[in-house]
Amino acid sequence: xxxDRLIEIRRDLHRIPEPGFQEVxxxxxxxxxxxxxxxxxxxxxxxxxxxxxxVTGSAPEKTYGYRADIDGLPIPEETxxxxxxxxxxxxxxxxxxxxxxxxxxxxxxFAAKQPKDNLLFIFQPAEEGPGGAQPLxxxxxxxxxxxxxxxxLHIAPEYPVGTVAxxxxxxxxxxxxxxxxxxxxxxxxxxxxxxxxxxVACSQLVTQFQTIVARNVAPLDSAVVTVGKISxxxxxxxxxxxxxxxxxxxTLSIESMDVVKKRIESLVSGIETGFDCAASINYGANYCxxxxxxxxxxxxxxxxxxxxNSVLVECEKAMTGEDFGYFxxxxxxxxxxxxxxxxxxxxxxxxxxxxxxxPFAVQLLIDYLEDVQKK
Ligand SMILES: CC(=O)N[C@@H](CCC[C@H](N)C(=O)O)C(=O)O
Numbered sequence: 001x002x003x004d005r006l007i008e009i010r011r012d013l014h015r016i017p018e019p020g021f022q023e024v025x026x027x028x029x030x031x032x033x034x035x036x037x038x039x040x041x042x043x044x045x046x047x048x049x050x051x052x053x054x055v056t057g058s059a060p061e062k063t064y065g066y067r068a069d070i071d072g073l074p075i076p077e078e079t080x081x082x083x084x085x086x087x088x089x090x091x092x093x094x095x096x097x098x099x100x101x102x103x104x105x106x107x108x109x110f111a112a113k114q115p116k117d118n119l120l121f122i123f124q125p126a127e128e129g130p131g132g133a134q135p136l137x138x139x140x141x142x143x144x145x146x147x148x149x150x151x152x153l154h155i156a157p158e159y160p161v162g163t164v165a166x167x168x169x170x171x172x173x174x175x176x177x178x179x180x181x182x183x184x185x186x187x188x189x190x191x192x193x194x195x196x197x198x199x200v201a202c203s204q205l206v207t208q209f210q211t212i213v214a215r216n217v218a219p220l221d222s223a224v225v226t227v228g229k230i231s232x233x234x235x236x237x238x239x240x241x242x243x244x245x246x247x248x249x250x251t252l253s254i255e256s257m258d259v260v261k262k263r264i265e266s267l268v269s270g271i272e273t274g275f276d277c278a279a280s281i282n283y284g285a286n287y288c289x290x291x292x293x294x295x296x297x298x299x300x301x302x303x304x305x306x307x308x309n310s311v312l313v314e315c316e317k318a319m320t321g322e323d324f325g326y327f328x329x330x331x332x333x334x335x336x337x338x339x340x341x342x343x344x345x346x347x348x349x350x351x352x353x354x355x356x357x358x359p360f361a362v363q364l365l366i367d368y369l370e371d372v373q374k375k
Contacts, residue, residue, distance in 0.1 A: 001108040003359045008132060009033060009182040010101040010358060017072020017090040017097075023049040026070050026100070030123050033104055033172065037111035040146035047141045048125055050132060054145050055110045055119040057373075063118040064369060065147030065331065068103035069096050069127035078349040095155030098358060100341065102153065107364035107367070114372045120147045124323075129177060131285040133323035137330060139340075144172060149296060151332030152324045153361065159339030161357045164304045165315035166336035166363070168297040170289055173224075174257050175321030177284030178247040180205070180268060184277040186241030194198050195239040199232050201275040202243035206230070208267045216263045217256050224250040224319050225260060250319040252289075266307030293332035300334055303368055310364060311339075320346070 016025045023111045027049050033125040034044060034053060041056045050070060077084050100123060122142075126132035136142050159165055182202055187195025209225050211328045217223040225245040232360040233240035249264075251257040264312075266279065272279045315337060322337050338361050340353035 001105045001362070002091055004363065006101055006105050006358045007355050008084045010097050013097040014081075014083050014092050015099055017084045017085050017087055017092045019074065019090065020071045020129055020132065021049055022308060023070050027051060028122070030100060030104065031283075034107065034111075039111075042111055043115050045141045046137055047136055050125040050136065050140055051123040052120040052145060053107060053123070055107070055115060055121070057115045057117040057119070059116050060118045062149070063120055063147040064147065064372065065150040065151040065327070066103060066106065066217075066234050066331070066365070066369075067118040067122040067124055067150065068099040069124050069324075070100055070130050070324040071096060071126050071131070071132075073128055073347060075349050081354055089304065091349065091351075093348060094346050095129070095340065095351070095353055097099040098155050098338075098353055101358055102361045102365065105358065106365045109362070109366050115369065118370065120145050127323055129285050131287060131323045131349060133326040137326055146336055147331060150327045150331045151300075151365075152327075152335045153338045154320075154322065154335065154340070155340045155346070155353050156337035157340055157342035157344065157351065157353065159313065159337065160181050160311075160341045161339050161354050162360055163310060163311045163313055163339030165334050165339070166292065166301060166334060167295055167314050167317070168292055168294040168301075170252065170317045171292050171335055172290035172317070172325065173250040173319045174254060174323050175287040176239050176249045176257060176261070176346060177286070178225075178227075178245070178264070179247055179282040179284055181280045182191055182243040182245075182271070184275060189237040189239055192239060196275065196277055197278065198240045198243035199269050201277055202230060202245060204233055204275075204287040205245065205267060209264070212260055212263045212267075216259055217240045217251070222252045222319065223255050223256050223260055224248070225264070237338070250321060250323075252317065252319075254318070267281075272357055284320050287321045287323045290322050290335050291328055292334040293328065296332050297334045299372070300336065300368065303371060304364070307364070307367065309360075336356065363366070
């Protein structure tokens, strides 16, 4: 596919970010784009708001899977780009517009030039939450076309275009969402002794959480407890009856995830006693770690290392999460970071990923998928 067309697709998708399992326009757009490709060897199946697309090989011995996530984030965009999001309050701030475009570019190539083996392209909803990978893996649609190997990429703002970063083994952390509701007693701001203020309880709780990683997780292990959102109160002179904390937990080991959750439960229970309020905890979506199969990662790294115009970095593991980890629990494969050279990071309202990374990644993946099929 020509670079101009890839950029056009990326910008079209960038304009229409949608939350997890509501990617209706995105699904339609992807389907319509695929319908422009030669159809002889292609079959498409919708799965909820996602799509599975199989390219039948000429003499298939294996199926190679490639997954792109398709949901956007609830972030009001501030890039000022001409193709800025037209969905108020939502933005492709985690690069899923890039991920989809790259998958479409690779698919376009193999639709026109039949591969030897089968290829499965997975346009997966709800990566940012509540998690599309796990239910998709269990679906009949996926089971019928289950690949023998899987790959996916994630954009990396911190690396220049042309850089690929990955490693064998653990790449991304275990994650759990965190939602806590506190209920006390509202009242007049001037009469605090007659109320039970959940702004104060909630503030204490967030401060106490800061001791979990510092004092409860083994120093050579790593964990993160981030509260990304607090909602409470109705007016400046009313004592708040409710408070809600929304956050995420990240750990490198499953054991530490249990430690962190138990500690959160104790601290919340202490707040209930200390502030005479009621509390409930909901862990939302949990993602397992992303663990690259050693042989798959080493083969891909060796290929990229010797390829002209690509720079291979053997990176450190990161505390980011990805439900692609569920694919890698069942199917050997790998995930890698793709350099997009943006001064602003992932989940930022000013993320400015460089579009030159798109044709670079499309060609890299085409070359790699052609290479693995020769073996
Ligand atoms: C690459 C990336 O940014 N992934 C997200 C995954 C979100 C997991 C889940 N919704 C959570 O918040 O725990 C990330 O935030 O790392």
